[in-house]
Amino acid sequence: MRGRILSAGGTTTSARSVDSNRNPPCVTTAAVKAGPSAHLVVTRGPDAGMRALVRDGVSIVGRSREAHLVLSDRSVSRHHFHVHATERGVYVRVCDGAAPLLVHDREVVEADVDVGDPIVVGDSVILVAGTSDEGAPDSQTYHGTTMNLPALLSGQAADVRGLAAVFALNQAIARSESIAALETALAGWAKVQLSCDDAKILGVSRPPPQAGDDEPVLESGERGATIFVPSHGAPTGWIAFATSLPIAAVKDSLRRLLVLAAALCTSRFAQIALLHAVQAENEMFRRQAVGSARAFLGTSPGAEAVIRTIPKLAVSDSTVLLLGETGVGKSFVARLIHESGARKGEPFRIINCAAIPENLIESELFGHAKGAFTGAITAKAGAFEAAERGTLFLDEIGELPLASQAKLLHVLEAKQFERLGSNKAIPLQARIIAATNRDLEEMIGAGTFRRDLYFRISVVKTEIPSLRERGDDVTVLATQILEDLAANSGRRVHGFSRAALDAIGAYPWPGNVRELRNVIEHALVFGDGPTIEIGDLPPTVGGAPAAAPPSMRQEGDVTWVGLPMNEDQLNEQNRQAALRSSGGNKTRAAALLGIRRARLYSNKK
Numbered sequence: 001m002r003g004r005i006l007s008a009g010g011t012t013t014s015a016r017s018v019d020s021n022r023n024p025p026c027v028t029t030a031a032v033k034a035g036p037s038a039h040l041v042v043t044r045g046p047d048a049g050m051r052a053l054v055r056d057g058v059s060i061v062g063r064s065r066e067a068h069l070v071l072s073d074r075s076v077s078r079h080h081f082h083v084h085a086t087e088r089g090v091y092v093r094v095c096d097g098a099a100p101l102l103v104h105d106r107e108v109v110e111a112d113v114d115v116g117d118p119i120v121v122g123d124s125v126i127l128v129a130g131t132s133d134e135g136a137p138d139s140q141t142y143h144g145t146t147m148n149l150p151a152l153l154s155g156q157a158a159d160v161r162g163l164a165a166v167f168a169l170n171q172a173i174a175r176s177e178s179i180a181a182l183e184t185a186l187a188g189w190a191k192v193q194l195s196c197d198d199a200k201i202l203g204v205s206r207p208p209p210q211a212g213d214d215e216p217v218l219e220s221g222e223r224g225a226t227i228f229v230p231s232h233g234a235p236t237g238w239i240a241f242a243t244s245l246p247i248a249a250v251k252d253s254l255r256r257l258l259v260l261a262a263a264l265c266t267s268r269f270a271q272i273a274l275l276h277a278v279q280a281e282n283e284m285f286r287r288q289a290v291g292s293a294r295a296f297l298g299t300s301p302g303a304e305a306v307i308r309t310i311p312k313l314a315v316s317d318s319t320v321l322l323l324g325e326t327g328v329g330k331s332f333v334a335r336l337i338h339e340s341g342a343r344k345g346e347p348f349r350i351i352n353c354a355a356i357p358e359n360l361i362e363s364e365l366f367g368h369a370k371g372a373f374t375g376a377i378t379a380k381a382g383a384f385e386a387a388e389r390g391t392l393f394l395d396e397i398g399e400l401p402l403a404s405q406a407k408l409l410h411v412l413e414a415k416q417f418e419r420l421g422s423n424k425a426i427p428l429q430a431r432i433i434a435a436t437n438r439d440l441e442e443m444i445g446a447g448t449f450r451r452d453l454y455f456r457i458s459v460v461k462t463e464i465p466s467l468r469e470r471g472d473d474v475t476v477l478a479t480q481i482l483e484d485l486a487a488n489s490g491r492r493v494h495g496f497s498r499a500a501l502d503a504i505g506a507y508p509w510p511g512n513v514r515e516l517r518n519v520i521e522h523a524l525v526f527g528d529g530p531t532i533e534i535g536d537l538p539p540t541v542g543g544a545p546a547a548a549p550p551s552m553r554q555e556g557d558v559t560w561v562g563l564p565m566n567e568d569q570l571n572e573q574n575r576q577a578a579l580r581s582s583g584g585n586k587t588r589a590a591a592l593l594g595i596r597r598a599r600l601y602s603n604k605k
Contacts, residue, residue: 038085038115038128040069045124047071054085061121062095075099075122089114089128105164105193165193169261173268177275182268186239186261196241225250229262231269239265298473302465306333309462314341319412321397321457322435324464325591327514330435331395333464338391343431346390351383354399361404363420366411372421384417387430397457398438398449409453432457439596466591467509467516477513478504481520482532489524499534507541510591 040061042050052059052069059068062080071080077098083090093110094100100107102120113119115130169189176182183199190196224244231239239262243250298304313320314337322330331350338348356364363373367382383392394400400408411417412432416425434457443449467474478496486493496504500523509515519541520532527536578589590596 036085036087038090038130040083040090041127041129042069042071043118043125043127045071045122046073047124051129054083054090058082058084060095061126062098069126071122071124073122073124076124080121086112088112089117089130092119102164105168165189165257166260166264168193169264173265176268177272179269179272182265182272186265189261190241196243199239199241227255227258229258231262231266298470298476300465300470300473302470303473306462306464310336310340313337313460313462316460317431318459319431319457320433320460320462322433322462322464324435324437325466325512326437326587327512328464328466329513330437330464331393332513333462334391334393334433334435337433338393338431343390347387348391348393349383349387349430350393350395352395354396358401358404361401362407365404365408366417367419369419369421372419376421379419382417382419384411384428384430385419385426389429390431392430392432394432394434396436397434398436398440398443402448402450405450405453409450409456412453412456442596467512468591472505474505474509474516475501477516478520481517482524485517485521485524491524491527492530493524493527493532494530496532497534500532500537503534503537503541508592510588 038054040052040054042048050069050071054068060079060082061067061069061071061076062078063071063073063076064078067079068083077095079095080098081092081094081101083092085091090113091111092101092103092113094108099122100109101111102108103111103113104117113128115128117128119126119128169186172185172189173182176185187199190199224242225247227241227243227250229239229241231237239258241258310333320334320337322333324330335348338344351364353361363376363380363382365382365384367380367385368376370376370379411428415428417428418425440449440454440458444451444454467477475496478501482493482495504516504519511518519538522538523532523536527533529536574593575589578592579586581589581592590599
């Protein structure tokens with residue numbers, strides 16, 4: 001509350017609710033000090049639109065014709081409160097026998113009220129407005145503050161107070177993410193809004209005596225009344241509100257408000273329980289995924305080297321560059337690094353730099369402000385911003401245009417970025433992991449990749465081995481993938497036949513793990529037996545004839561070599577053989593030769 005609550009002597013004290021046994025006396029002219037002028041403007045109630053200028057000295061607000069601001073509101077006393085101008089607004093004090101005022105959702109008997117703050121008296125709302133001159137209130141202050149909660153609510157003052165209290169409770173418990181936090185928020189709300197001494201969530205084996213299904217139960221204690229309110233659906237069943245009031249002084253309006261508070265808490269109980277269940281389920285799935293991921297990598301020396309590296313990368317915030325052929329599982333390893341570290345509970349965002357048009361890549365990375373370019377009808381957060389404190393995985397970073405490479409380098413070095421069309425700097429909190437299947441050093445020599453960016457993203461480099469380099473991992477991975485896919489295939493499959501496993505182990509897998517997964521999914525679709533047979537596999541894997549022995553080879557055979565032959569001729573022969581074997585697929589041909597795709601064109605081994 002911006003206005004400060006004052007005691008009868010004029011000293012500043014903390015805000016207090018009304019004591020029902022105390023009626024403050026009317027303030028006298030000598031009790032206050034005159035200040036600058038201010039306006040009182042009635043914004044709600046029967047007299048809406050009326051206004052009065054408060055000058056030096058004490059003025060009266062009420063229904064009396066002697067009042068400085070005369071109200072026709074029947075719920076207002078003849079002499080309801082005194083007011084005089086101060087440096088920041090006005091000072092108000094309730095007269096003897098009059099009902100308290102409502103200032104910033106709290107009942108007060110005296111208070112300093114700042115310009116722009118509303119005062120609820122009876123069924124009327126009065127706004128304290130500044131003065132731009134001696135004749136009229138400051139229009140900017142007047143129009144800019146009528147959206148305060150008490151000024152928006154109409155009806156009986158008790159309803160205004162009740163609705164304001166309900167809003168305050170809803171805001172308090174909405175931030176609670178545990179039962180203990182909710183109980184603390186509820187107790188604080190009850191003390192401030194209702195002057196209750198405490199509020200407890202009770203666990204009782206049976207309801208208190210004379211408890212109905214929907215009615216609160218009153219029990220007197222040493223310090224006053226304790227109101228038990230049923231909270232159906234809550235883990236404990238009841239909420240107890242302790243007050244210093246005798247039972248006879250507890251009004252029905254307070255009972256209704258406490259029942260409503262219990263209903264709001266019941267709803268929040270259910271939300272908290274659901275939230276915890278979802279969090280537990282997510283954690284279970286995450287642990288299962290990490291556990292299966294470690295097994296999924298295999299037991300070959302290359303796979304074990306990656307497994308030993310992942311924990312070291314997970315505890316670091318350094319930028320990581322993952323290298324390897326397409327389909328080896330670079331995005332899989334990046335997610336495993338994320339899930340194994342302290343950022344596991346934060347977002348994991350993937351940006352495929354090769355799949356986004358060049359004119360949109362910067363908007364996807366950095367976001368854009370409204371109107372930044374044609375079609376930007378709303379502001380949008382980019383991947384850097386959406387990743388928050390998690391991990392941003394930049395896949396195929398070698399496909400990033402040079403202009404975007406320069407901006408990415410600036411972001412990584414400055415640790416901040418700006419949306420397109422905005423000059424507001426946003427701090428970079430996410431960790432960056434990049435990956436590529438291209439030879440970045442070769443691209444640097446060709447002028448298509450920035451050397452400085454390469455050094456910035458390759459703080460830590462990790463090579464993911466290809467599937468043909470992992471030996472028996474192929475059959476282990478095939479079995480694992482089959483288990484994962486069979487559950488949703490509609491088939492009861494128990495494994496592979498010996499012939500199918502042999503074919504899988506003999507195939508070079510130029511597409512690596514991605515191709516292996518596609519082949520097994522193909523076999524599940526076209527097969528119909530309890531096991532995967534060699535005939536269920538695609539012809540390229542299971543249907544290719546075995547190589548003929550040397551004595552039977554003909555010159556037309558792609559593996560035939562005529563000697564003598566120099567190195568260039570041998571390399572060209574190998575290149576042509578690989579292209580024929582792969583059906584003209586250059587990526588697969590390069591994989592068969594064990595070279596990068598770019599070297600396929602240079603005729604160099």
